[in-house]
Amino acid sequence: MRIQHTQVAVQVPATSANLGPGFDTLGLALDLCDELSVRATTGGLEITVDGEGAGSVPHGEEHLVVRALRRGLDHAGAPQSGLALHAVNRIPHGRGLGSSAAATVAGLLLARGMVSEPEALDDETVLQLATEFEGHPDNAAPAPLGGPVLSWMQGPLARAVPLRHAADVLRPVVLLPTATLSTHRARGLLPAEVPHADAVFNASRAAPLVHALAGSPEPLMEATEDRLHQERRAPGMPESVELMRVFAPGGPPRGDLGRRPLRARDGGRPT
Numbered sequence: 001m002r003i004q005h006t007q008v009a010v011q012v013p014a015t016s017a018n019l020g021p022g023f024d025t026l027g028l029a030l031d032l033c034d035e036l037s038v039r040a041t042t043g044g045l046e047i048t049v050d051g052e053g054a055g056s057v058p059h060g061e062e063h064l065v066v067r068a069l070r071r072g073l074d075h076a077g078a079p080q081s082g083l084a085l086h087a088v089n090r091i092p093h094g095r096g097l098g099s100s101a102a103a104t105v106a107g108l109l110l111a112r113g114m115v116s117e118p119e120a121l122d123d124e125t126v127l128q129l130a131t132e133f134e135g136h137p138d139n140a141a142p143a144p145l146g147g148p149v150l151s152w153m154q155g156p157l158a159r160a161v162p163l164r165h166a167a168d169v170l171r172p173v174v175l176l177p178t179a180t181l182s183t184h185r186a187r188g189l190l191p192a193e194v195p196h197a198d199a200v201f202n203a204s205r206a207a208p209l210v211h212a213l214a215g216s217p218e219p220l221m222e223a224t225e226d227r228l229h230q231e232r233r234a235p236g237m238p239e240s241v242e243l244m245r246v247f248a249p250g251g252p253p254r255g256d257l258g259r260r261p262l263r264a265r266d267g268g269r270p271t
Contacts, residue, residue, distance in 0.1 A: 068107025094180030166215030
């Protein structure tokens with residue numbers, strides 16, 4: 001295996017995971033994308049970042065895109081080289097839009113574009129390697145596959161299937177919280193066990209959610225109800241949880257939204 005292309009560019013979308021009852025299972029890719037390019041060099045490592053995280057992300061080998069890219073080259077059996085990486089980041093960091101998954105997938109796709117045998121980093125392999133970084137596939141799977149995606153673990157293997165969706169019927173709109181929350185802290189708010197009734201409740205909502213995404217949105221509000229993670233994460237994301245309560249059937253009047261400093265971003269059609 002050798003490096004065949006010394007300059008490669010990719011676009012990787014934001015993702016929204018844990019959709020409603022689909023905790024660690026159902027995710028959605030959006031048309032808000034980071035753009036990254038890399039050039040193989042005979043020197044060391046050079047990183048330039050524009051946009052989100054420009055002044056805070058690492059600028060050495062610990063940069064997540066670089067780590068994923070080198071992991072991809074190692075997996076493909078290609079030699080390492082000096083790298084000049086340029087990132088234009090549009091995905092907000094720490095706000096639930098899968099910025100770390102996007103960075104990981106971007107690095108792996110850059111590696112795929114560089115090597116002489118890209119089939120060594122096919123979509124299944126990219127998903128598996130990205131899941132090793134992320135710990136679960138629900139954010140990593142929609143980034144390379146696009147649209148809504150179901151993912152799960154089969155033993156140590158990450159699996160995923162894209163879902164049929166009606167992009168002309170459902171148009172995502174992303175509301176960004178003003179505060180950030182790390183994935184580590186968000187997962188730390190969840191209990192090790194949940195009541196059987198709550199598990200049954202979520203299972204009963206998951207199937208109608210898939211049906212709604214396919215183009216029959218009538219049950220959408222009920223289908224996005226959850227008892228496993230949303231309310232349990234309220235201490236870490238009070239704005240988001242309050243917003244869900246506002247939009248829930250019988251929730252507070254919509255005018256109450258004006259009291260909270262939320263940023264709206266049109267998610268457009270799923271990618």
